[in-house]
Amino acid sequence: MCERGEIVTTARLRRSGVSGQALRQMVDAGTIHRARRGVYTTPATCPAIRAVAAHGGRVGCLTAARHLGLWTLSPPGAPHVWMCDGQRRYHDTGCGCVEHWDDGPRGDAGATPSVPRILCQIFRCVGVEEFFVVLESALRQRMITEEGLRWLRKRSNAVMREALTLARDDADSGLESLLRWRLRRHGLRVRTQRSIASVGVVDALIGDRLLVETDGVEGHNSAPHRHKDLVRDAHAALWGYMTLRFDYAMVVHDWELVEAAILGALRTLGGARP
Incomplete structure (x- = not known):
């Protein structure tokens, strides 16, 4: 018997030792749901499955x-x-x-x-x-x-x-992957999950001095997390880095603005080595 929400068949249940009578009792009790003949789902199964x-x-x-x-x-x-x-x-x-x-x-x-x-x-x-x-x-x-x-x-x-x-295999989120894929045509050096002195691990380092953070987690909107982000950005500036922050909606749906901001920042910093 499965322990997580998924699809199970009568044959699989029988191999697990569930008899026909026991299966009917499970359906009646709601501990398993009949999807169609010979196929069942557990209560934890998501609507899509x-x-x-x-x-x-x-x-x-x-x-x-x-x-x-x-x-x-x-x-x-x-x-x-x-x-x-x-x-x-x-x-x-x-x-x-x-x-x-x-x-x-x-x-x-x-x-x-x-x-x-x-x-x-x-x-x-x-x-x-x-x-x-x-x-x-x-x-x-x-x-x-x-x-x-x-x-x-x-x-x-x-x-x-x-x-x-x-x-x-070094990206830590889908936004980091998408960022690197969409920037590929510019021939930029984009490194993800890089450790920066006094800043910590950043989502992406473009060239030598541009840090890009893709804030896809809602927790970034909380006051403590926002303060932590500001402190990180200040330390980055102290060491000569510029930080740009984009959320999910910007990276996915407003890419032209994100791309223009990154290229503009690189011009300000004096370019980036491919």
């Missing part, structure tokens, strides 16, 4: 990435479902689920695609920026192997290959 269980197929793409704890840029939305040849859709057409049909092997309804397959689905579904963010998250969390990267390269086009070449 429940929708996948009811739809048919398996969790896929962005929904699978979030389920594994990987960073994503897009907010939670329609559930993404991985479908293979011969599988049946149980939802009515127009249910809102996003289907991903590919040549992967069929499997248990509760199975999650491999991380390389999830990345491939994300690239095809929502594009290279989301792909790059999830890829760097997978690298950071040691959730993709060299074999997995080779699998992706065999299925890549020029854009995906550029992302695979640029990706590293």
Whole structure:
């Protein structure tokens, strides 16, 4: 029996020692929910995973990435479902689920695609920026192997290959990854999670003296955290650094302003070595 919210099948429950009578009692007691015939979810299962269980197929793409704890840029939305040849859709057409049909092997309804397959689905579904963010998250969390990267390269086009070449494992958030991806065309040296004397670890160091902080956590709005940020910025200035701060909305939705501010700051500082 699973201990976290997920999809389970009758076969899996039987292998765990749950009899038919015990399963019916669990459904009646609400300790397990029937999604469709032979497929169940636990009370802790999130709405997106429940929708996948009811739809048919398996969790896929962005929904699978979030389920594994990987960073994503897009907010939670329609559930993404991985479908293979011969599988049946149980939802009515127009249910809102996003289907991903590919040549992967069929499997248990509760199975999650491999991380390389999830990345491939994300690239095809929502594009290279989301792909790059999830890829760097997978690298950071040691959730993709060299074999997995080779699998992706065999299925890549020029854009995906550029992302695979640029990706590293040192970013600490999706915003840091997106910042570096969007700045790549300027040939700048962008280092993430760098330790600066008297300042601490910063999100990004561009060139030699520009610090960029991507404040994606709501706690930055609190008075104590705001004071701490101001002290850090003052120490940075004391040592000859300039600090720019951007929140999630600016990096994701107002990139032209963020880009212009970074390039303007670099001109003020006298440029940056590529």
